[in-house]
Structure formats: C-alpha cells, structure tokens
Amino acid sequence: MALLEVKGLHAAYGQTRVLHGLDFVLEQGSITALLGANGAGKTTTLRSLCAMVKTQGEVSFDGRRIERMATEDIVRLGVAHVPDGRGTFLNLSTEENLRLGGYVRRDKKTVESDLERMFGYFPRLRERRRQQAGTLSGGEQQMLAVSRALMLAPKLMLLDEPSFGLAPLLVRELFGILRAINQREHVSMLLVEQNAAMALDLADHAYLIETGRVVLQGSSNDLKSNDSVRRSYLGY
Amino acid sequence: MEAFLHQVLAGLATGGIYASLALALVMIYQATHLVNFAQGEMAMVSTYIAWSLINAGMPYWPAFLLTVGISFVMGVVIERVVIRPVENAPVLGVVTVFIALLVILNSVTGWIYTYTIKSFPSPFPKEMALGRYMSPHELGAIGITLVVLLALYVFFRFTPLGLAMRAAAQNPVSSRLVGIRVGWMLALGWGLAAAVGAVAGMMVAPIVYLDPNMMGGILLYAFAAALVGGIDSPMGAVIGGFTVGVLENVLGAFVIGNELKLSVALVLIIGVLLFKPSGFFGKVHVTRV
Amino acid sequence: MTRRNLLLLAVVLLVACALPFLVSNYRTFQLTLVLVYAIALLGLNILTGYSGQISLGHGAFYALGAYVTAILMDKAGVPYWATVPAAGAVCLVAGFLFGLPALRLEGLYLALATFALGVAMPQLLKYHHLEKWTGGVQGIVIPKPDAPFGLPLNPDRWLYYFTLVIAVLMFVLAWNLLRGRVGRALVAIRDQHIAAEAMGINNALYKSLAFGVSAMYTGVAGALSAIAVQFVAPDSFNIFVSIVLLIGIVVGGLASISGALYGALFVQFIPNIADDISTAAPWAIFGIFMIGFVYLMPTGVAGAVRLLLAKRRSAP
Numbered sequence: 001m002a003l004l005e006v007k008g009l010h011a012a013y014g015q016t017r018v019l020h021g022l023d024f025v026l027e028q029g030s031i032t033a034l035l036g037a038n039g040a041g042k043t044t045t046l047r048s049l050c051a052m053v054k055t056q057g058e059v060s061f062d063g064r065r066i067e068r069m070a071t072e073d074i075v076r077l078g079v080a081h082v083p084d085g086r087g088t089f090l091n092l093s094t095e096e097n098l099r100l101g102g103y104v105r106r107d108k109k110t111v112e113s114d115l116e117r118m119f120g121y122f123p124r125l126r127e128r129r130r131q132q133a134g135t136l137s138g139g140e141q142q143m144l145a146v147s148r149a150l151m152l153a154p155k156l157m158l159l160d161e162p163s164f165g166l167a168p169l170l171v172r173e174l175f176g177i178l179r180a181i182n183q184r185e186h187v188s189m190l191l192v193e194q195n196a197a198m199a200l201d202l203a204d205h206a207y208l209i210e211t212g213r214v215v216l217q218g219s220s221n222d223l224k225s226n227d228s229v230r231r232s233y234l235g236y
Numbered sequence: 237m238e239a240f241l242h243q244v245l246a247g248l249a250t251g252g253i254y255a256s257l258a259l260a261l262v263m264i265y266q267a268t269h270l271v272n273f274a275q276g277e278m279a280m281v282s283t284y285i286a287w288s289l290i291n292a293g294m295p296y297w298p299a300f301l302l303t304v305g306i307s308f309v310m311g312v313v314i315e316r317v318v319i320r321p322v323e324n325a326p327v328l329g330v331v332t333v334f335i336a337l338l339v340i341l342n343s344v345t346g347w348i349y350t351y352t353i354k355s356f357p358s359p360f361p362k363e364m365a366l367g368r369y370m371s372p373h374e375l376g377a378i379g380i381t382l383v384v385l386l387a388l389y390v391f392f393r394f395t396p397l398g399l400a401m402r403a404a405a406q407n408p409v410s411s412r413l414v415g416i417r418v419g420w421m422l423a424l425g426w427g428l429a430a431a432v433g434a435v436a437g438m439m440v441a442p443i444v445y446l447d448p449n450m451m452g453g454i455l456l457y458a459f460a461a462a463l464v465g466g467i468d469s470p471m472g473a474v475i476g477g478f479t480v481g482v483l484e485n486v487l488g489a490f491v492i493g494n495e496l497k498l499s500v501a502l503v504l505i506i507g508v509l510l511f512k513p514s515g516f517f518g519k520v521h522v523t524r525v
Numbered sequence: 526m527t528r529r530n531l532l533l534l535a536v537v538l539l540v541a542c543a544l545p546f547l548v549s550n551y552r553t554f555q556l557t558l559v560l561v562y563a564i565a566l567l568g569l570n571i572l573t574g575y576s577g578q579i580s581l582g583h584g585a586f587y588a589l590g591a592y593v594t595a596i597l598m599d600k601a602g603v604p605y606w607a608t609v610p611a612a613g614a615v616c617l618v619a620g621f622l623f624g625l626p627a628l629r630l631e632g633l634y635l636a637l638a639t640f641a642l643g644v645a646m647p648q649l650l651k652y653h654h655l656e657k658w659t660g661g662v663q664g665i666v667i668p669k670p671d672a673p674f675g676l677p678l679n680p681d682r683w684l685y686y687f688t689l690v691i692a693v694l695m696f697v698l699a700w701n702l703l704r705g706r707v708g709r710a711l712v713a714i715r716d717q718h719i720a721a722e723a724m725g726i727n728n729a730l731y732k733s734l735a736f737g738v739s740a741m742y743t744g745v746a747g748a749l750s751a752i753a754v755q756f757v758a759p760d761s762f763n764i765f766v767s768i769v770l771l772i773g774i775v776v777g778g779l780a781s782i783s784g785a786l787y788g789a790l791f792v793q794f795i796p797n798i799a800d801d802i803s804t805a806a807p808w809a810i811f812g813i814f815m816i817g818f819v820y821l822m823p824t825g826v827a828g829a830v831r832l833l834l835a836k837r838r839s840a841p
Contacts, residue, residue: 050413052409052412071412071413072415072417081413083410083413087413089403089406089407090406090407100403100414100416101414103415103416270633271637322819322820327579328573328579329819331581331633332775332815332818333815335581335768335771335815336813336815337812337816338768339768339812340808342808343806343809343812347809452644452764456641456645459640459641460641495648495651495653496652497648498648501641502644505637505641509629510626510629
C-alpha cells in the first residue's frame, strides 16, 4: 500500500516556479530516494509535503489528503521532517531538542524510553545531553536532528541531505542506523540526497528529478545500472 | 546612611514592579520581536478590574487571583484578535496598532471609571518590625514579585509547555516541524505577559493610587529596565528592573531631585540604545545585507 | 505640475481665503488650528513617510516651538511674527542634533526612544530650575495679536490669514524639497538603505537633515498654535500630542503632501463630533480609526484618493 502519493505537484516561491507537476509514490516500509542536481527541486518537494511552501496538486498520506493542512497538523499525523540545515533549536540543550521531538506524543512513558533508545543509537548525544545544541559539531547536530525526528515515533521520515557536511565514515554510520530503524521499527523514509551513490545504497526505490519533474524512476538497482545515471550522477 | 538605605530598599520594591513589567515586555519581544507599547495600559485595566471586584465585596486574595486569570484571558484575546492580523505588517503599522490599543484602553477605562483618583488596598499589614527602612507593602511587593518570577522560571525551564513556548519564540519554523502550534504559543505568551502585568499593577497601585494614567511613567521605567538588561533576555529584564528602581530612587533623592525622575528613564533608554543596544545580558544582532 | 492640478490648487486656495467671511469666529479659529496641524503633520510625514523613521515624540518639538514663541513674546517682547522663524530655527537645530544619535536606531527602537522623549517632556518643562523662563506648571499666557496696518480684520481672521500664508509657504517648500533630489534620496534611504549608501548617498547626513527639517516644521506649527491658543503649559504637551500627530499621518496618508491636510481635518474635527457622543469617546474613536486604517487603508485617505483617481483615469 502506498503510504505517500503525490500527483501533479506544483510549487513556487513567489513568482518563481520550482516544481512542474511532480508525480511519485512511496510504499509503506520502503526507503525511497529523490535524486537530482542542485536546484532540481528536491528540497522544495520535501517542504511542499510539509506545507512549508505554496503548492498545487494532490498529496495523500496514509489515505488522507494533506495538501491543504498546516505544517503542525501534518506532523501530528506522523510525518517527521529533518530539514535542510537541520533546524536545530540552537539555544536549547541537546536533551531539550530531543524532548521537543516527542512533544505531541501522548504516551509519556514510551517517550522516556525512546529518549534512552536515541542515546543508545548515538552515544555521543548522551555525553552532550546538557550542552547547548548550537555548540555541537556538524555531525552531532545531524545525529540530533535525526533523533529528534525519530522521537515523534513517525510513520514517515523526510530527510533532506542527511549526508551534508559529514565525513564519509560518519555518513556510513548514520545510514547504517537509518537502515536498522527502517527494518526494525518499520519507519518509511523519503530521502533527498545529492550524494547519489550513498543514497542508492540505502534506498530501495529512487526517483530522478530534473527541473521540477520526475524524469526516471525505478528500484535502486535499476538506477545504479542505468547508463545516463551512472555517467551524470555516479561519476563513472 | 539610614536615608540612603531607605531609598535603596524602596527602590528595590518599585524595582520589583519594573522587573515584572519589563519581563512581560521581554516575553512578548522574544516571541514576536515587537515592543508592546500598550503593556502599561493592559496592567492598568487589570488593576481596575481588581478594584471593581474588591469594591463589590470580594476579599483581596480571591479578587487578586481572579484578576490574574481574567487578565490572562484578556492577553490571549488581544493577541488573537488585534495583533495577529498585523504581526507581519510594516513597522509603522504595528506601532500604530499598539498605540491605538494604548489609547483605546486608556480612554475606555477613563470613561467607565472616570478620572478621579481612587485608592487601592494593600493586602499586607499596616505595621511591621522593619518599619524604619521599609513599609510592609514594599516588602510584600518584593515578595510577590519574587514568587511570580520564580513561578515563571520554573514553568519555562521545567514544563513541556514552557519548553514549547521557548522553542516557538526562538525558532517558529522548527517548532512547527515538531508539531507545536506556534500561533497559540504566541497567544499564551501574551496571556502570561498580561497576567504578570496585572500583578505589577496591583502591587504598584497602593503606592501611586489608581487612575487611568498611572502606568505611563512606570511603563517608561520598564522600557528602560528591559533595554538595560537586554530586550531579549528575561534575566536581564529582572536585573534591569531592580537596578532601575534603585537608581531612580537614589538619583531622585540625592542627585537630581524628584521632579526629574522620569528623565532618568529617558536618559537610560537613549543611552542604552546608543551605546549598548543589546543591553548587558542580551545577544548582539548582526544584520545581513 | 499639470494644468489640471494647478487649477485645482487655485480653487482650493480661493476657498481657503474666502472661508473666514463665511463662518463664525470660532470656526475660523478651528480652521486656523487645522492649518497648524497640517504644517505639523507635513513635518512628521517628511520624517516618517519619506524618510521611514518613526517618531512617537514629535510632540516634544511642537512644545519646543510653542515655548520659544511664548518665552520670546513674554520675556523679550519680541513681536509674534518674528518668533515663528525663531521657533523654526531652534527646532531645526534641536531636531538635527537629536537626529544625529538617533541615526543608529531603527524602526522599533527609534519609536521607543522618541516615545520616551514624548512621555518625559511635560516633566522636563516643569523643572523648577527653568521656571523663571517657562512659568512652571502655570505656564505662560500671551496676548492675541491685532491685524497690522489697521486692516479691517478681527484678530481671529487676521490670525487665520497669517497662518494660511505661512502654511502655503511651508507646503511649497516641502513640495520643492521632496520632488527633487532630497526627496528621492530620502525614499532611497527608506526603502534600501544599504544600497543607497553604496550608491553614494550620505545616509547619515540625509537622515539627520530629515529629522531637523521635520522638527522645524513641527516647531513652526507649535509656535503658531501658541499664538492662536494664547497659552502654553507643560501638561498640554504630553504624549497624547505625539499620538495625535501619529494618528494624523496614518489617517491622512504617508509620503503625501495632501495627506497632511486630510489628517489635519480629521484630527481637528473628529473630537468635536465625538464629543457629542461622550467625553471619553474622541480617543476611543481615534484608536478605532487608527486600527481600521492600518488594516483597511494603510496608505491613508491620500492613498485612497490617489487610487480612486487612477482607476477613473484608466477606465474607458
């Protein structure tokens, strides 16, 4: 069953149109990647899903139409967005950031145990729990952003360039954790990445976006063996 | 020496009131980057409400609590109805709306209650041991102020709702991404600010007597306090408040005379804005081109 | 200026000249005050509308102009007509000096600083060391001037024409200033101040000048008001004077010369109408109008008129 269905999505910043009728589908339990060059519209797609941008078109999540809903209401349906730039609450502590991730949840006891679980995935965050989040390194803030999104106990995670600014080793570690979370907790993920190689290793399916439209789609294996993808995006 | 001590202590008492009002100003500023020019009039209206309740026979403390509750609601309503539509308007428009609010609250109160000065009761006993240095009311006012400040501190630091409000003020976009209804957080902030203002009004009224224009000068001191402390720093507002209170009294009694006390506020405001615009505890802002 | 506009202006001036003979003395006095407010609003508009700097304390310059006139007439025996340029000069300097440090303040902070000035002004005027000049709390009373050269005009009518001449002069001056380089520079600073500086406009100089000129206008208005009302006292110059001026430009229209006139008419006559409803009503009505204009007609009456005219011109 498709957890997320997008039909004919148009989006614009003021007068500048960025998405020109995007169509894609995300299956429940899958990790799907949106690939493309800079300016293709990947980040805009994620923002459109969360109503952070003006859109036209149809977006359905878990059977419900969400394109007219406000951001905070979409979040409350179980969509966690790790935004471009991480969106960390810089003046609050690491722990406060994590707690805010679980703000809308009613099951307070599970929230507490989830907090412990996050520290289990990312021990460095436990060391820095009382530290002001703005003083964390780039990699640590990325871990924090992912953890905060997980604290929502979401059905769907939207990840905007999670590898950005991270050393390759760290990216591998992070993606390993994401794969584990996807398999163990059945959290579906929509991943936007410029680093196509790593994204295709993590994801099951992928869509290639160019100037606001989908130009290619398929399983990640298919895309990895596609010649033009290899040449333009994988570098060989 | 005794006179000096008395001025300092009395200054701490009024300082507590400035600190409360300054804190209300800072709470609203942190969330919206707007200065609530009508904060004083809102506090004045709350005090009149308390007066009406007490006059109708309600004992002091129930009237006090009910007034705080009503003021909270008043703050929420004002934010939702009057301020929300102009939150993103150009600065002049926003300032005009605030001034309009000030003017409406002032004149309607004057119309309902007339401009004759009324006395407002103090809940504290008339006589006390420390009588030479401080009146019981002054001591009581400091006490109430500290209780309120402590309660606010605990609320913001240790409760989920307080955390959510802090988050909404600092980063509305990220707050929405964790499901916080930012609009309502703003309204709550206004409600709390109005409630704090109500307490300040009820504490100062026994000293300056109740009349629709009573908060004008006090608001000015609160502005000075908020700026001295740093307009986006709650702790700064509190320290600034007590500082301004003591400065006002000491300078007024020993240096420039009581007539020019408001000028102290004026000089402080202009001085801080010119030489240390982020105050002593606030953050320095850099504008991007 | 187009021929049509010139014709319109001529008609307005003609009507203005004829008015004192068509209405009562008291009305003439009120119309004099309308002219006074118009000059003050023009001043505030130069600062806020064109230069984009908010002042909630222009009542202080109004007071300064009024007191200069009163003190010169009362203590130095200076004739009333000479005190007006004197008041203007004093306020020009005072405004420029205030404008220098105020340069570093933007928007809300400038509003705050000027608000403080407006609130503190009455206390400053009551300062007892200045009492022998200012007359302290009681203020100063000044006599009403008679028409010169034995002209057959009663004092109210004479004062009206005197004020009208000065008003016309001030409007012409403003029109010249704002239509030319100065006006364009101010608008550039208002809208994109960093770009303006990069283009070679000396922001600091123009902004302080704007403050000085606007203070001068408001000071001249204050001087004329003192002569008309024949009385100055500290408590008449509280924060509400500054607020009235703010109302005037919001209702009349920002960045507009005609707006000053619309605003002045509003501010002078609404209290009269509102008074019939209740004594507290004028201010509540002002407040409601302020909010209404910000929501519905942010460009003021002048802006609305401009829109209407543009629509009529473009309609087939």
